[in-house]
Amino acid sequence: MTCVRSAADRIPLPDERSKQLVLILGDQLSPSVSALRAANVDRDVVLMAEVRDEATYVRHHKKKIAFVFAAMRSFAAELSAAGWHVDYVQLESPGNSGSILGEVQRAFADHHCSRVLVTRPGEWRLLDAIKKYGDEQRIEIELLEDDSFLCSEREFAQWANGRKQLRMENFYREMRRKTGLLMEKDGKPCGGRWNFDAENRRPPRRGLTVPTPKRFPNNTTTREVLELVADRFGDHFGTLEPFWFAVTRVEAEAAFDHFLETALAQFGDYQDAMLSDEPFMFHAVIALYLNAGLLDPLAVCRRVEEAYRAGAIGLNAGEGFIRQIIGWREYVRGIYWLRMPGYVDENFFSHHNPLPDFYWTADTDMACMRACIGQTRDEAYAHHIQRLMVTGNFAMLAGIDPHEVHEWYLAVYADAYEWVEAPNTLGMSQFADGGLLASKPYAASGNYINRMSNYCTDCQYDVKTKFGLGACPFNFLYWNFLDRNRDRLRKNTRLAYSYRNLDRMDDAQLGAIRRDAAVFLERLRS
Ligand code: FAD
Ligand code: DLZ
Ligand code: SF4
Numbered sequence: 001m002t003c004v005r006s007a008a009d010r011i012p013l014p015d016e017r018s019k020q021l022v023l024i025l026g027d028q029l030s031p032s033v034s035a036l037r038a039a040n041v042d043r044d045v046v047l048m049a050e051v052r053d054e055a056t057y058v059r060h061h062k063k064k065i066a067f068v069f070a071a072m073r074s075f076a077a078e079l080s081a082a083g084w085h086v087d088y089v090q091l092e093s094p095g096n097s098g099s100i101l102g103e104v105q106r107a108f109a110d111h112h113c114s115r116v117l118v119t120r121p122g123e124w125r126l127l128d129a130i131k132k133y134g135d136e137q138r139i140e141i142e143l144l145e146d147d148s149f150l151c152s153e154r155e156f157a158q159w160a161n162g163r164k165q166l167r168m169e170n171f172y173r174e175m176r177r178k179t180g181l182l183m184e185k186d187g188k189p190c191g192g193r194w195n196f197d198a199e200n201r202r203p204p205r206r207g208l209t210v211p212t213p214k215r216f217p218n219n220t221t222t223r224e225v226l227e228l229v230a231d232r233f234g235d236h237f238g239t240l241e242p243f244w245f246a247v248t249r250v251e252a253e254a255a256f257d258h259f260l261e262t263a264l265a266q267f268g269d270y271q272d273a274m275l276s277d278e279p280f281m282f283h284a285v286i287a288l289y290l291n292a293g294l295l296d297p298l299a300v301c302r303r304v305e306e307a308y309r310a311g312a313i314g315l316n317a318g319e320g321f322i323r324q325i326i327g328w329r330e331y332v333r334g335i336y337w338l339r340m341p342g343y344v345d346e347n348f349f350s351h352h353n354p355l356p357d358f359y360w361t362a363d364t365d366m367a368c369m370r371a372c373i374g375q376t377r378d379e380a381y382a383h384h385i386q387r388l389m390v391t392g393n394f395a396m397l398a399g400i401d402p403h404e405v406h407e408w409y410l411a412v413y414a415d416a417y418e419w420v421e422a423p424n425t426l427g428m429s430q431f432a433d434g435g436l437l438a439s440k441p442y443a444a445s446g447n448y449i450n451r452m453s454n455y456c457t458d459c460q461y462d463v464k465t466k467f468g469l470g471a472c473p474f475n476f477l478y479w480n481f482l483d484r485n486r487d488r489l490r491k492n493t494r495l496a497y498s499y500r501n502l503d504r505m506d507d508a509q510l511g512a513i514r515r516d517a518a519v520f521l522e523r524l525r526s
Pocket of ligand 3: 366367368369447449450456461462463473474
């Protein structure tokens, strides 16, 4: 028996002395998570469990597993210090069943609980499993809203209802009004415009000095976790050490302060820029902390607004940053819950090519792909444009099965959870939903990568050549993608310019593009 409520309107226990089992998941590491707010510190038992299933349902990057386990252990210690009775199950604890619900079953019996309290999980598969478990076992499970988000699923569904297009920009304006962020007293947006994105597309310039994110030394807990991960998940993708992520709220806040001081002012200008050997550019590197509950989204936006109002940063940086969080982050979550469970199987272009091996090895002669995949392996991080316009763009142009692409993104980044990853991958980057999320496919030739990065200077391919010997694969794959999808895309007005250019090609040029693409894709498949 499961029921969904907000923390405020939950049903009181029949007997206030009966003990509740409060399940806290690895991405709910906040003292203000709704399940803890609804529980009683003197009576209830908190369950936190490291389990094999959560680390392997996709084979997560070693750094992600280490981050989640170290942050879970630190949070459990914080809760114990605050007086909670915490039942913490380590991966190696005797009897660990390997699954969240297996651990709920054990703890429920061990502690003689009367019901389970849990904040709604971020992924559909776990929500579904919890509901089924409650029904099968006849255990009362109370699912509380995750109110760390600004827009509830219900509010998003109401916003979406009856709209022909679900564009982020319209949703974002509602969120600005709702939060009052960067709003003037007369209800107009600061600076007279909602969006300063056009000022956020500067290519990297020579001699640009790029800051590094704050790095934290490993404490005893983290060192133990690193040993565990090396031992138990050594065959997963990714480099485990050096490991420098924050693993507590205090550290995550220090990481964010460091971003405010060193990078935010240039975040807007260089948001889309890419440089080899500079994996982080001026990005915040906080998504992993936000998504695990270590940072509060509204609080970080308020800090950025303060910096703008104090004159420390320009409006393009402040607005650009806040849009990512109250706009994109909330919007993709809304789309996810609106469209699940079917969303992860969408495949608008009917792409069925397998994901090339080099997504796991970085062993490719395309310098841009080598750089983005290499840093993904080493840091469990790539910034948005690297994910969208390099690895994502290539996968779409090469006709890779979007579900395989989705599983790759879910596995390789420290910030990856399906509620945020799936709409970004399937909707924004692969156009697998046919345009629900993006107004056109984010497809680009090598020209875009050359403009926004220095990758092409070190590449064996020639970015200026469309086809033939040494031509950049992004070029012939791009034209081939447009060519093979004429029926699906031709009417899209945002692609009119590209189709006019394609139409200007003569038969010989088009034939060469088709031939080069076919040979290249055949080689990839084999
Ligand atoms: P910054 O660039 O500094 O941005 C600040 C914050 O804004 C981020 O921390 C994040 O919380 C938020 N944000 C920015 N863009 C987005 C976006 N498009 N959607 C949601 N939130 C956003 N983000 C994830 O958090 N988890 C994912 O699994 C994930 N998968 C992605 C897959 C693809 C194919 C693409 C194109 C994007 C994906 N993103 C994902 C969005 C974005 O790339 C990351 O949020 C960002 O790179 C994280 O780095 P950062 O903290 O330095 O972000
Ligand atoms: C990501 C993750 C990992 C690797 N391990 C655990 C774990 O052992 N125990 C746990 O409670 N949560 C873990 N998580 C986070 C969950 O996968 C996450 O809560 C769900 O995917 C829902 O978002
Ligand atoms: Fe990438 Fe093409 Fe540039 Fe090489 S030439 S780095 S493959 S865009």
